Amino acid sequence: MSKNLSCEIIRDLLPSYIDNVLSDASVQAVEEHIRECEACAKILADMRLPEEAVQEKLRQEKEINYLKKVKRRHRLVVCCILAVVVILAVPTVEFIRAVYFGQSLLNMDYDVSVAEDEIAIKGEVLEGHTVKESSFKEQDGVLNVQIICTPSAFFRPQKDVNEVYRPKGDIQKVYINGNLLWEKEAGTNMAP
Numbered sequence: 501m502s503k504n505l506s507c508e509i510i511r512d513l514l515p516s517y518i519d520n521v522l523s524d525a526s527v528q529a530v531e532e533h534i535r536e537c538e539a540c541a542k543i544l545a546d547m548r549l550p551e552e553a554v555q556e557k558l559r560q561e562k563e564i565n566y567l568k569k570v571k572r573r574h575r576l577v578v579c580c581i582l583a584v585v586v587i588l589a590v591p592t593v594e595f596i597r598a599v600y601f602g603q604s605l606l607n608m609d610y611d612v613s614v615a616e617d618e619i620a621i622k623g624e625v626l627e628g629h630t631v632k633e634s635s636f637k638e639q640d641g642v643l644n645v646q647i648i649c650t651p652s653a654f655f656r657p658q659k660d661v662n663e664v665y666r667p668k669g670d671i672q673k674v675y676i677n678g679n680l681l682w683e684k685e686a687g688t689n690m691a692p
Contacts, residue, residue, distance in 0.1 A: 505529055510540050518547055608647075610661065612674050612682040619674060623661035625649055630659045641672035 510533045516522050517530045534541045549557070610623035625631060630652040637644045643665065652658040674682040 505533055507533075507537060507540055510534070510537070511543060514540075514544055514547055517544070608661070610676055610681055612676075614671065614674070614682060614684075617666060619643065619665045619667060619671065621645060621661060621663045621665070621674075621676065623647075625658065625660050628652055628658070630657065631661055634661070634663050636663075636665045638668055638671070641670055643667065643671050643674045645674065645676045647677055 510530055513522060513526060513530050517527065522530065534544055546557075608623050608625060610621055613620040613622075626649070628651055629649045632648045632650045634648070635646045637646075645663070645665070647661055647663075672684045673680060
């Protein structure tokens with residue numbers, strides 16, 4: 501008889517089975533079904549638990565659900581914090597790179613004066629910037645000047661370019677930050 505009865509019908513009969521109000525044939529069908537169906541057997545075992553045990557089980561399930569919600573919120577907060585850190589880190593790194601390592605500013609106006617024993621370079625730095633360092637490299641009559649600028653700040657006031665270099669040999673060309681600014685044949689300054 502139990503083969504013909506579905507789990508749904510057996511579950512409807514379980515309260516009556518517990519209260520011993522089923523006929524012998526129905527009791528036999530329920531017991532046969534429970535031996536074969538683990539899901540219905542678990543439901544029957546849960547129904548037989550005393551009321552306190554049922555309440556305790558419900559309380560534990562609520563607590564587990566609450567802890568799952570807390571864990572989800574915690575993950576969300578951590579992800580948001582990481583996103584904010586990443587979003588703030590990129591401009592911070594760029595600012596630090598610009599302030600402490602500097603950059604070559606190509607659109608500056610320079611004045612190059614070449615004499616027998618010295619080369620003078622003067623120029624105005626863009627508003628809000630200052631010269632961090634200048635380097636000179638002389639090779640085969642070509643002087644390469646690298647001028648590194650950084651944003652000015654209260655601890656680093658604005659400073660314009662005012663450099664003097666004493667060449668070791670005859671200078672034919674002067675490059676500043678990769679731009680040709682003076683050539684001996686032309687004999688005049690060449691603006692970038």
